[in-house]
Structures are given as C-alpha cells and as structure tokens.
Amino acid sequence: MNIEEKAYNPKSVEENILNFWQDNNLYSPEYKSNKNRKKTFSIILPPPNANSSLHLGTMSGNTIQDILGRYHRMIGDKVLLIPGKDHAAIQTEVVFEKILEKKGIKKRDLTREDFYTQCYEFCMQNRKIAKTQELNIGLSADYSRERFTLDNDITNMVYDTFIRMFNEGYIYRGKRIINWCIKDQTALADIDTEYREEEGKLYYIKYGDLTVATTRPETKMADVALAVNPKDKRYKHLIGKSIQIVSIEGERSLPIIGDRGVDPEFGTGVLKVTPGHSKEDFKIGENNNLPIISVIDTRGRITYGKYKDLKIKEGREKIVEDLQKLGLIEKIEDIKHNIQICERCKQEIEPLISYQWFIRTKDFAKEAIKASENNEIHFYPKRQENNYMRFLENIEDWCISRQQWWGQRIPAYYCGGKETIIDSKGDITEKILGCGEIIVSKDKPNECPKCGNKNIVQDEDIFDTWFSSTQWPYSVLGGVGSKDYKEFYPTNVMETGRDILFFWVARMVMMCIYTTGKVPFSKVYLHGLVLDKEGQKQSKSKGNGIDPKDMIDKYGTDALRLSLVSSISPDQDFRLYDEKVKGFRNFINKIYNSSRFIFLKIGDLTEDEKSKLKKLIASGNIHTKTNIKIHAEMHDHISNINRFMKNFEIGLAAFQIQNFYHHTFCDIYLEEMKAHNSIEAKADLINIFLQNILLMHPFIPFITENIYQILKEENLIDSSEDSIMYEKYPGIK
RNA sequence: GGGUUCGUAGCUCAGUUGGUUAGAGCACAACAUUGACAUUGUUGAGGUCACUGGUUCGAAUCCUGUCGAACCCACCA
Numbered sequence: 040m041n042i043e044e045k046a047y048n049p050k051s052v053e054e055n056i057l058n059f060w061q062d063n064n065l066y067s068p069e070y071k072s073n074k075n076r077k078k079t080f081s082i083i084l085p086p087p088n089a090n091s092s093l094h095l096g097t098m099s100g101n102t103i104q105d106i107l108g109r110y111h112r113m114i115g116d117k118v119l120l121i122p123g124k125d126h127a128a129i130q131t132e133v134v135f136e137k138i139l140e141k142k143g144i145k146k147r148d149l150t151r152e153d154f155y156t157q158c159y160e161f162c163m164q165n166r167k168i169a170k171t172q173e174l175n176i177g178l179s180a181d182y183s184r185e186r187f188t189l190d191n192d193i194t195n196m197v198y199d200t201f202i203r204m205f206n207e208g209y210i211y212r213g214k215r216i217i218n219w220c221i222k223d224q225t226a227l228a229d230i231d232t233e234y235r236e237e238e239g240k241l242y243y244i245k246y247g248d249l250t251v252a253t254t255r256p257e258t259k260m261a262d263v264a265l266a267v268n269p270k271d272k273r274y275k276h277l278i279g280k281s282i283q284i285v286s287i288e289g290e291r292s293l294p295i296i297g298d299r300g301v302d303p304e305f306g307t308g309v310l311k312v313t314p315g316h317s318k319e320d321f322k323i324g325e326n327n328n329l330p331i332i333s334v335i336d337t338r339g340r341i342t343y344g345k346y347k348d349l350k351i352k353e354g355r356e357k358i359v360e361d362l363q364k365l366g367l368i369e370k371i372e373d374i375k376h377n378i379q380i381c382e383r384c385k386q387e388i389e390p391l392i393s394y395q396w397f398i399r400t401k402d403f404a405k406e407a408i409k410a411s412e413n414n415e416i417h418f419y420p421k422r423q424e425n426n427y428m429r430f431l432e433n434i435e436d437w438c439i440s441r442q443q444w445w446g447q448r449i450p451a452y453y454c455g456g457k458e459t460i461i462d463s464k465g466d467i468t469e470k471i472l473g474c475g476e477i478i479v480s481k482d483k484p485n486e487c488p489k490c491g492n493k494n495i496v497q498d499e500d501i502f503d504t505w506f507s508s509t510q511w512p513y514s515v516l517g518g519v520g521s522k523d524y525k526e527f528y529p530t531n532v533m534e535t536g537r538d539i540l541f542f543w544v545a546r547m548v549m550m551c552i553y554t555t556g557k558v559p560f561s562k563v564y565l566h567g568l569v570l571d572k573e574g575q576k577q578s579k580s581k582g583n584g585i586d587p588k589d590m591i592d593k594y595g596t597d598a599l600r601l602s603l604v605s606s607i608s609p610d611q612d613f614r615l616y617d618e619k620v621k622g623f624r625n626f627i628n629k630i631y632n633s634s635r636f637i638f639l640k641i642g643d644l645t646e647d648e649k650s651k652l653k654k655l656i657a658s659g660n661i662h663t664k665t666n667i668k669i670h671a672e673m674h675d676h677i678s679n680i681n682r683f684m685k686n687f688e689i690g691l692a693a694f695q696i697q698n699f700y701h702h703t704f705c706d707i708y709l710e711e712m713k714a715h716n717s718i719e720a721k722a723d724l725i726n727i728f729l730q731n732i733l734l735m736h737p738f739i740p741f742i743t744e745n746i747y748q749i750l751k752e753e754n755l756i757d758s759s760e761d762s763i764m765y766e767k768y769p770g771i772k
Numbered sequence: 773g774g775g776u777u778c779g780u781a782g783c784u785c786a787g788u789u790g791g792u793u794a795g796a797g798c799a800c801a802a803c804a805u806u807g808a809c810a811u812u813g814u815u816g817a818g819g820u821c822a823c824u825g826g827u828u829c830g831a832a833u834c835c836u837g838u839c840g841a842a843c844c845c846a847c848c849a
Binding site for chain 2: 234241300374376430540541572610621622626629633636637638640688691705713
C-alpha cells in the first residue's frame with residue numbers, strides 16, 4: 040500500500056497479497072504455523088459444475104466458506120478447505136452438445152470416446168477459470184488437494200460403493216416407471232424434474248356406460264382398468280365388476296377397481312388406469328396386480344397398431360378424431376394443468392416403463408433421519424431440518440442410471456449383452472442374451488463366471504451425477520482410511536445453497552453413513568440465492584446476471600465480499616447490484632484513509648519510542664483519560680462478533696464490524712484522538728486499530744492483511760507470524 | 773392440497789432471549805471541512821413496524837385470523 044495515494048487502489052494491493060498467500064502456501068494445513076495445532080476445522084467446498092465459469096451465487100457461498108475458514112484459523116484451529124469441481128453429468132452434456140451444435144457437429148457424429156475426450160477438455164478449461172475466480176475472491180482453500188469428480192481414484196471409490204451396494208442388495212436393476220426425457224434420451228430421477236403450468240384439453244371419453252375424463256387419450260390403448268373412489272356413491276357398487284367396451288382398440292373388458300387416490304371431484308370421478316404411462320397409475324397397478332402395457336417408445340412415438348410411429352401429439356389428434364367418428368367423445372374442455380418437465384432442458388417428461396438401476400433408499404433414509412434426531416447434525420437455519428426430514432420420510436427408490444455419455448459408466452456387464460423388447464401385447468421385457476447373468480465388477484471380466492461365455496457387454500449407461508457427488512466428502516479426502524480422512528473426516532460444516540438440500544445434502548448424509556459409518560458433517564449452513572436489483576433470480580437466459588469480475592475490477596474484492604455477506608440471513612435470498620457494491624467500496628476506502636491518517640499521526644517515532652509503545656500495548660495498561668469508553672465498547676463488540684460467528688450469524692457479524700469501525704472507531708474515537716499526542720495515546724490508538732483490523736480480516740482479508748504488513752514493517756507490532764491469517768482473533772484465549 | 777419464508781423510512785435491508793426515544797446504507801435538505809477521507813463529517817426531514825384480535829407490566833419481536841408477495845414439496849388422471 041502506498042499511503043501517499045488519496046484513494047485506495049484495490050487492484051495492485053490484492054494482486055500482491057494474493058501472491059504472498061499463495062507463494063508461502065498459507066492455505067495449507069501443512070503450513071508451519073499449524074504445526075502445533077490439534078483441533079481441526081474442515082469444510083468440503085461444494086464442487087461447482089465444470090461446464091461454465093462461476094456465477095455470483097457460487098462465489099457468495101465461497102465467501103461464507105472462506106469467512107468461516109479464516110475465522111477458525113484465527114481462533115487456533117488447523118483449517119482445511121477442500122476445493123473440487125463437479126462433472127455435472129447431464130447438465131454438462133446438454134451444455135457441451137449445444138457448443139458442438141454451434142460448430143455444426145451432432146453428438147452422435149462422434150464416437151463415445153471422442154465425445155468424452157472433448158467434453159473432458161472443455162471441463163478442464165472451465166475448471167482452470169473457476170479456480171482462478173475462487174482464488175481471486177480470496178478463498179483460502181488448499182489447491183494441492185483439489186479434485187475433479189471424474190478423477191480415476193474418485194471413480195474407483197464410486198465403483199466400490201456401487202459393487203458393495205449391489206452385493207448387499209441395496210442396488211437392483213428393475214423394471215419401473217421412470218421419468219423419460221425424450222430430448223435428452225435419458226431416464227431422470229423425480230428430483231431432476233420440475234412442473235410447469237400449461238393450457239391443455241380435457242377429453243371426456245365414453246367407456247361403455249361410464250365416461251372418463253383424461254388429458255391423454257393417446258394412452259387409451261394401454262388402459263388396463265378403470266378406477267373410482269371407494270367412497271363415491273355414484274360408482275361404489277361397480278367395484279369388483281368389469282365393463283365391456285367397444286372403442287378404437289376393438290372390443291374388450293376392463294375391471295373396475297376402487298382406489299382412494301381417485302378424486303371424485305375431478306372430471307367424472309372415473310379414472311382410466313394406465314400403468315405404462317402414468318406414475319400414479321403404475322402404483323395403482325402394483326397394488327392391484329394389474330398388467331402393464333406400453334404404447335409409447337423412448338423416441339416419444341406411438342407403437343400401437345395403425346398409429347404406429349406417430350408422435351405423441353399427432354397420435355392424440357388422430358385418436359380423438361377416430362373416437363369422435365365412433366361417437367365416443369362426450370365433450371372437450373379447456374384445462375390448465377401442470378406438466379412435468381426436465382430440470383435441465385425444460386422439455387416435457389414422458390413417464391415410461393424401463394429397466395434401470397435403482398437404490399433402495401428406505402434403510403439409508405432411516406439412518407439419516409436418526410442422525411438428525413440424535414442431534415448429530417444441526418441445520419442453520421433450524422427450520423430447514425423439517426424439510427430435510429420430510430424429504431427423507433417420503434423418499435422413493437432412487438434411479439441412478441442415465442442414458443448419457445458424460446459421466447461414470449456403470450460397471451455392470453451382461454452375459455451376451457441385452458435387448459429390450461415390446462411384445463404384441465405392449466409388455467416390455469429386458470432380455471439378457473447369454474445365460475442371464477449380470478456381473479458387477481470394476482474391470483471387464485474375460486468370460487461369464489456362470490457359463491463361460493466370452494461375449495460380455497458393458498452397460499451403456501452412466502451414473503446420475505449425484506451418485507458420485509454424494510460420496511464426495513470422503514472420496515475427495517482420498518477415501519476411507521487415508522491420511523486426510525483420518526485427520527479431517529467427519530468434516531465440520533457443510534455450507535451450500537438452500538436449493539440443493541435434497542439433491543445433495545440429504546443424500547450425502549445417507550450415502551456417507553453407509554460408506555463411512557459416520558455422519559459426514561455436524562453442521563449444515565444453507566445460504567439463499569443472489570437476486571438482481573429487481574429481485575429476480577439471475578440467469579444467463581434473462582441476461583440479468585452480474586459478472587463478479589466486473590464488480591471486482593470496479594470496486595475490489597473486499598467490497599464484493601462484504602456486499603455478499605453483510606446483513607444476509609441464512610436461507611434468505613438477497614439482492615446484489617452495482618450501487619450496493621459501490622457502497623462497500625466506499626467503506627473499504629474509509630479503512631484505507633483512516634489507516635493513512637493513523638500512520639501520519641504516529642509519525643516518525645524513534646526506535647526507543649516504538650519499543651516503549653509496544654511495551655505499553657503488551658502491558659495492556661494503556662487507558663488514557665480521554666477514551667475509556669472505547670475500551671468498554673471494544674470489549675462488547677469483540678464478544679458480540681465472536682458470539683455471532685459461533686452461531687453462524689455471518690450477516691450480523693459482517694454488518695457489525697463495518698458499523699463499529701465506521702461509526703464508532705472512525706467517527707468518534709479517531710476524531711477525539713486528534714487532540715492527543717502522548718506515546719500512551721498512540722499506543723492505545725495502535726492497539727484498538729489492530730484489534731479492529733484483526734476482527735475484520737475474515738471478511739475483508741486483503742486490505743486487512745495489507746495494513747497488518749505495514750504495521751509490522753513500521754515495527755509497531757511484534758509477532759512471530761508472517762501473516763494476519765495466523766494471528767489470534769480478538770476475544771479468543 | 774401440504775409446508776416454509778417475507779411484508780419495518782422513497783428504495784435496499786438489519787433489528788441477536790420480548791425491554792428506554794425502532795436502526796444502517798442509498799436517495800433527499802441544510803451546514804461543515806487547512807493533521808486522513810468530496811469515495812468525508814454533522815444535523816435534519818422521512819415509519820400506525822401490512823392489517824386484526826390476543827398473551828404480557830411491556831410486542832416489530834410470541835400466539836389467532838385476514839390480505840399481499842415469493843419459494844419448496846406433492847398432485848392434477
């Protein structure tokens with residue numbers, strides 16, 4: 040810092056400080072000052088997706104993580120923040136396919152290997168950019184330990200888990216109804232889908248004497264029953280009977296069953312049961328032992344009779360036309376209804392019957408629930424615990440296979456390969472062509488262990504990205520039993536966005552308890568989303584995103600950090616915009632100028648005077664007549680900040696350090712001190728100043744490190760530490 | 773349908789277990805500034821703390837209900 044300049048120039052200062060921290064390896068738990076530290080504090084940083092540069096939301100999380108890390112370093116813990124990057128299976132595949140499309144290349148033009156290699160390259164470039172961004176925001180993570188979720192050893196651990204779960208019966212290959220994305224050509228877990236309200240039509244179709252209201256007449260041929268509510272007086276007497284119908288599929292008989300899930304208020308109160316193309320109906324089918332018929336394939340085309348190969352919507356029109364000709368359409372109403380869409384590509388989801396890999400989640404969920412009940416895991420804010428519990432209590436089996444290329448290929452092998460057949464009745468079966476054996480193994484077996492068949496074919500599918508990322512807390516440390524695992528696992532805090540509580544946090548607890556026997560972290564802090572000035576979610580499609588780099592270039596990193604955390608509360612979304620960051624820049628400048636003033640005031644002391652000054656500070660007996668009040672206020676301030684930090688009230692702490700420095704330290708104390716020039720007064724000034732700088736360091740690390748270094752250069756403080764990062768936090772013994 | 777959060781100054785937001793006169797920043801007005809800072813300071817104006825009823829010596833804070841906004845989960849056949 041050149042204190043000749045009237046205004047603070049963050050750019051050059053931050054660059055120097057950053058180099059100083061990195062060159063000396065200060066972020067590492069192996070750094071010399073950590074040598075005698077026993078208590079560890081570790082955070083697994085949520086690995087951002089390696090398919091783009093970081094957005095502000097990720098960086099707001101990084102800032103909170105870093106504040107916690109720096110605070111704990113200063114209260115004497117051996118701190119490890121572990122960075123990583125996530126391959127983000129489907130999302131990255133979608134993003135990368137678009138990039139290829141721009142070059143006029145279609146995914147299927149490439150071999151699987153080429154696609155993978157190119158996508159890997161793409162991710163490595165983003166990984167580098169993201170790392171630079173993380174470093175620039177001051178994230179004090181140990182990059183010698185940085186990992187990518189597709190690193191070989193990580194994948195190996197993921198495979199080990201899969202194999203163990205398979206052998207213990209927690210993983211099965213099953214025929215179930217799944218969410219199928221026709222655009223992405225893959226199965227999706229429920230959680231990977233969203234709902235969107237759309238205008239549609241409700242068709243009232245005659246089934247013999249009864250009328251059924253449906254939005255999906257094209258699945259009519261897959262009906263296997265009609266269902267009514269057992270309490271519905273209109274239809275109660277029909278339960279257990281059958282109805283003869285004549286319709287486009289000819290003459291046939293459908294059983295009438297009772298199911299409590301049928302809403303008597305909707306339509307006519309009669310539901311057509313289509314287990315092959317509706318999740319609810321699939322459940323009804325299971326409960327009543329009904330057959331399953333499929334009439335739509337994975338391309339979203341009809342497979343039945345004369346409608347074969349028509350797209351769903353074309354088929355619907357044609358079928359309605361034919362029904363009308365037969366006089367079977369009673370009426371058509373307009374309806375607003377929610378359609379299920381793919382979270383990634385936003386296209387409509389088709390529920391289809393398919394063979395996929397599933398995890399039996401019920402037992403795992405029980406353990407994860409127990410962890411919370413036994414107070415082994417705490418949520419900030421506490422109310423999120425309810426969401427966590429409700430998710431786990433209602434959890435369904437987790438579909439972990441995806442029909443994609445970018446990710447970890449499932450280590451399952453089929454004797455002779457497999458094929459899926461829809462028979463003439465519309466029944467889907469998966470047939471393993473050899474002796475029927477499925478071999479789960481990390482390496483490809485030479486032959487089938489059961490029948491000796493040499494023709495062994497690997498499953499084409501990859502894992503859901505969350506299958507690997509939920510194992511991240513121990514895999515990133517090198518796995519169970521590794522040196523880092525022993526020292527840093529379980530970790531202390533999971534700090535992440537409130538939007539991935541279910542995707543990641545809850546499943547991480549389940550998976551890690553299974554693989555390590557321990558709850559992976561004892562505290563979960565969930566932050567809100569960063570919104571734009573109008574309170575809208577920032578997104579690339581809206582173009583309302585704020586580029587973190589712009590803010591840093593314009594106002595400096597410390598200013599941006601403060602604006603990301605000051606006055607926030609956990610879980611609560613907050614707005615960020617130019618003027619806000621500018622305000623914090625003004626505060627940082629205030630710190631600069633006040634320090635400039637202090638250095639001018641201290642003036643050129645002789646070495647004797649400096650040593651007297653330091654002795655006065657060390658003795659603690661430096662009260663001067665004019666400023667007794669400040670000591671009491673400092674004392675309260677320090678204990679408040681420590682209390683806030685312990686309760687994860689980061690927003691309050693950030694707000695208070697700024698407020699105190701500006702309006703108590705500068706506006707009152709510093710003004711008063713203008714009249715005092717004794718060595719005692721100067722000692723007092725330096726002492727209070729230093730306390731404030733230390734208090735502020737976790738939040739605004741750059742300027743505080745810079746001031747600290749000047750205090751040392753000027754020989755105004757004594758310390759064996761090279762950096763403020765390892766100084767003792769005020770109020771901590 | 774179930775759940776959560778929010779509603780405080782013109783705007784953006786704090787308000788730590790219920791406790792004097794409800795705070796900050798931005799914006800606004802006036803004044804000041806020769807030991808730092810016009811990216812500053814001082815002072816001021818600006819609030820029925822959404823509304824309603826209750827608990828309490830005392831409510832922005834706790835409880836009932838209403839209105840408005842946002843979000844999550846489930847489902848819409």
